[in-house]
Amino acid sequence: MKPVxxxxxxxxxxxxxxxxxxxxxxxxxxTTTERAGLGKFCFNDWRYRQDGSDNPxxxxxxxxxxxxxxxVAGRNFGCGSSRxxxxxxxxxxxxxxxxxxxxxxxxxxxxxxxxxxxxxxxxAEHRWLLKNPGVELSIDVREQAIELPDGGRIxxxxxxxxxxxxxxGVDQLGFLLQHNDAITHYEHQQEKxx
Amino acid sequence: MSARTLFEKIWDAHVxxxxxxxxxxxxxxxxxxxxxxxxxxxxxxxxxxxxxxxxPDRTLATLDHSTPTLPAxxxxxxxxxxxxxxAQVAQLEANCREFGVQLYGWxxxxxxxxxxxxxxxxxxxxxxxxxxGDSHTSTHGAFGxxxxxxxxxxxxxxxxxxCLLQRKPxxxxxxxxxxxxxxxxxxxxxxxxxxEIGVDGGTGYVLEYRGEAIEALSMEERMTVCxxxxxxxxxxxxxxxxxxxxxxxxxxxxxxxxxxxxxxxQRWRGLxxxxxxxxxxxxxxxxxxxxxxxTYGTHPGMAIAMDKPVPAARNAVEQRALDYMQAKANQxxxxxxxxxxxxxxxxxxxxxxxxxxxxxxRGRNVAKGxxxxxxxxxxxxxxxxxxEGLHEVFLAAGAEWRIPxxxxxxxxxxxxxxxxxxxxxxxxxxxxxRQGKGARxxxxxxxxxxASAIAGAIADPRExxxxxxx
Numbered sequence: 164m165k166p167v168x169x170x171x172x173x174x175x176x177x178x179x180x181x182x183x184x185x186x187x188x189x190x191x192x193x194t195t196t197e198r199a200g201l202g203k204f205c206f207n208d209w210r211y212r213q214d215g216s217d218n219p220x221x222x223x224x225x226x227x228x229x230x231x232x233x234x235v236a237g238r239n240f241g242c243g244s245s246r247x248x249x250x251x252x253x254x255x256x257x258x259x260x261x262x263x264x265x266x267x268x269x270x271x272x273x274x275x276x277x278x279x280x281x282x283x284x285x286x287a288e289h290r291w292l293l294k295n296p297g298v299e300l301s302i303d304v305r306e307q308a309i310e311l312p313d314g315g316r317i318x319x320x321x322x323x324x325x326x327x328x329x330x331x332g333v334d335q336l337g338f339l340l341q342h343n344d345a346i347t348h349y350e351h352q353q354e355k356x357x
Numbered sequence: 358m359s360a361r362t363l364f365e366k367i368w369d370a371h372v373x374x375x376x377x378x379x380x381x382x383x384x385x386x387x388x389x390x391x392x393x394x395x396x397x398x399x400x401x402x403x404x405x406x407x408x409x410x411x412x413p414d415r416t417l418a419t420l421d422h423s424t425p426t427l428p429a430x431x432x433x434x435x436x437x438x439x440x441x442x443x444a445q446v447a448q449l450e451a452n453c454r455e456f457g458v459q460l461y462g463w464x465x466x467x468x469x470x471x472x473x474x475x476x477x478x479x480x481x482x483x484x485x486x487x488x489x490g491d492s493h494t495s496t497h498g499a500f501g502x503x504x505x506x507x508x509x510x511x512x513x514x515x516x517x518x519x520c521l522l523q524r525k526p527x528x529x530x531x532x533x534x535x536x537x538x539x540x541x542x543x544x545x546x547x548x549x550x551x552x553e554i555g556v557d558g559g560t561g562y563v564l565e566y567r568g569e570a571i572e573a574l575s576m577e578e579r580m581t582v583c584x585x586x587x588x589x590x591x592x593x594x595x596x597x598x599x600x601x602x603x604x605x606x607x608x609x610x611x612x613x614x615x616x617x618x619x620x621x622x623q624r625w626r627g628l629x630x631x632x633x634x635x636x637x638x639x640x641x642x643x644x645x646x647x648x649x650x651x652t653y654g655t656h657p658g659m660a661i662a663m664d665k666p667v668p669a670a671r672n673a674v675e676q677r678a679l680d681y682m683q684a685k686a687n688q689x690x691x692x693x694x695x696x697x698x699x700x701x702x703x704x705x706x707x708x709x710x711x712x713x714x715x716x717x718x719r720g721r722n723v724a725k726g727x728x729x730x731x732x733x734x735x736x737x738x739x740x741x742x743x744x745e746g747l748h749e750v751f752l753a754a755g756a757e758w759r760i761p762x763x764x765x766x767x768x769x770x771x772x773x774x775x776x777x778x779x780x781x782x783x784x785x786x787x788x789x790x791r792q793g794k795g796a797r798x799x800x801x802x803x804x805x806x807x808a809s810a811i812a813g814a815i816a817d818p819r820e821x822x823x824x825x826x827x
Contacts, residue, residue, distance in 0.1 A: 178673070178674070179674050179677070180674050181556055181557070181655075181656050181658075181674075183656065183786075183788045185786070185788040185789070185790060185791050186788065186789060186790070189790055189794070190767045190768060190769040190791070191438075191768065191769050193394050193422075193769055194394075194423055194438075194439065194441035194442045194444075194445050194769065195441065195445075196397035196398065196401075196444065196445055196448050197397075197398065198398050198509075208789070208790045208794050237674065238557070239556060239557040239560070239590070242556060242557065242590060242656070243492065243587075243786060243788060244491070244492045244506075245395065245490055245491055245492040245494075245506035245507060245508055246394075246395065246508070247395070247398075247490075247508035247509040247510060250508075265557055265560060267557070267560060267590060268526075268560055268561060268590065268592050269492060269505075269506055269507070269508065269587075269592060272507075272508065272511070273508035273509075273510065273511075276508065276510045276511070277510070322381075322524060323378060323379050323380075324379060324380050324381050324522070327379070335510070335514065335522060336402070336406075336510075336513060336514055336517060336518075338522070339383065339514055339517070339518045339520055339522060340517065340518060342373060342374055342383050342518070342520065343518070345373050345374055345383065346373055346383070346385070346411075346518060346519065346520055349373045349385055350385075350519075353385075
């Protein structure tokens with residue numbers, strides 16, 4: 164994973180609550196055996212009209228949302244399935260951060276492991292961001308702070324290990340493999356106990 | 358040692374390296390279940406790093422999501438939805454050969470939905486940690502296992518190390534007192550619970566279902582309850598193992614046998630929350646007050662007794678959900694016209710679910726214009742159901758009897774509903790487009806689904822059960 168230290172962008176807003184992984188990427192696109200190239204299916208059934216053209220009512224299709232890589236979404240974003248295709252699709256669609264007052268557990272874990280910043284905010288700050296689409300933000304992962312255009316800062320919590328991995332581009336599998344001896348020891352203990 | 362919850366006991370027994378402020382715990386995984394959709398990229402990762410699969414003996418694979426539910430043609434060709442689905446299945450077959458994983462594939466008489474066959478084989482056991490790249494892995498919690506869904510990156514972690522990096526979740530006790538009324542089942546119960554605690558009420562928690570009504574449930578019913586824990590946002594939900602659990606597991610192929618069985622059961626008896634153990638959150642329900650329950654919106658938290666009026670939308674998002682469903686505020690869901698009925702999925706495709714549906718449909722006909730798909734959860738369920746003649750009940754009523762798979766629950770194998778169609782479904786998700794673009798899903802129990810198939814409209818199964826008794 165490439166290090167993620169700072170993301171600077173205007174925000175795009177999806178007001179809907181409970182945006183589930185089927186809406187992020189419908190299941191019929193999960194027959195792939197690759198990680199790449201899922202951006203074109205991101206929000207597929209919301210983003211396109213029947214004839215395949217862009218749905219002008221989809222907020223991320225609006226001209227002012229173009230180029231935005233920070234998504235502010237209604238609470239409980241990413242609920243539903245464990246499909247990692249959801250963060251893969253968002254990243255490939257150029258979304259680099261999701262800000263929300265609550266993010267589903269499995270989605271959040273998957274997102275952070277792929278360098279997609281899934282950040283949980285206080286409700287008041289979340290509400291303000293929902294009401295102010297297009298605001299220019301700078302997310303500082305090291306400081307765990309979001310800088311606002313007026314110089315204000317929103318602090319956020321990030322699980323320390325996830326933060327460490329983001330900042331240093333740590334390969335979590337590599338980290339786990341370093342525990343090989345402890346894992347082998349555990350397995351021996353279990354076999355003895357059985 | 359202070360009083361611990363069941364979850365804490367399982368967690369503690371699987372810590373390879375404890376968590377600290379800086380790092381999560383390294384948690385050992387006893388059983389890894391694999392299917393074709395969420396595994397190919399993980400196998401590729403192993404291959405690109407030159408890694409082996411650490412414990413093939415703790416890994417079990419099956420084909421379920423992308424698989425057609427219509428039989429193969431005489432030349433052996435299977436009716437896949439598309440070439441990609443076919444290639445995905447072939448990829449899992451090749452990956453299992455390369456990495457030495459036992460695959461319950463097309464040629465296996467035990468193939469089926471991953472969360473149906475794990476328990477059937479006795480691979481799912483009390484006290485285990487179980488993961489799968491599938492959020493409904495929570496199903497296995499019915500046996501008092503800590504079981505949860507993971508993403509594909511973590512699938513790779515488990516393949517390579519048999520471990521995961523995990524922060525300890527909080528605990529949430531759901532007490533259900535009293536007895537479920539006749540004709541009201543586990544699906545009604547869990548829909549009611551999610552309707553009350555909300556679609557995100559369990560986020561950050563492991564649920565433990567407890568109390569008289571939970572203890573009275575059969576294993577199949579417990580699986581239905583635990584299966585939907587994720588629909589309340591909880592990655593895992595569990596129930597303490599008891600005599601019902603042990604009796605169900607005894608003699609299954611992967612369960613301990615002989616003297617080892619007795620010793621193991623003795624150990625399993627300790628797997629219950631200690632008196633005085635503290636939970637981070639607790640709620641209490643009265644089972645006797647629960648009625649046949651269905652969903653009316655576009656997530657499983659929008660659930661209500663079918664005879665109760667649908668609540669008015671409190672905001673634009675809820676209004677949008679009602680509009681999508683063409684549901685009307687202040688009117689009950691009961692009586693809503695139905696186009697399709699789906700009986701299947703890891704929530705409700707076991708033998709007892711099929712019996713429940715067949716009891717309603719026996720000697721009756723599916724309403725004109727309604728399409729009914731009955732998809733058993735596994736080859737074993739299919740065999741047992743056919744031995745009892747359940748398939749004949751369904752076929753005689755005018756339903757389709759398919760071969761096992763996830764089918765219309767996730768609608769990625771070609772089994773899907775058309776835009777605008779209303780599906781009464783025994784599955785677990787009523788998200789927009791889940792069962793086909795524009796399709797409207799109403800989640801329900803097998804009995805309700807069957808009654809609705811007969812009536813051609815959402816119907817109370819108790820009316821049909823009474824007639825049978827009379």
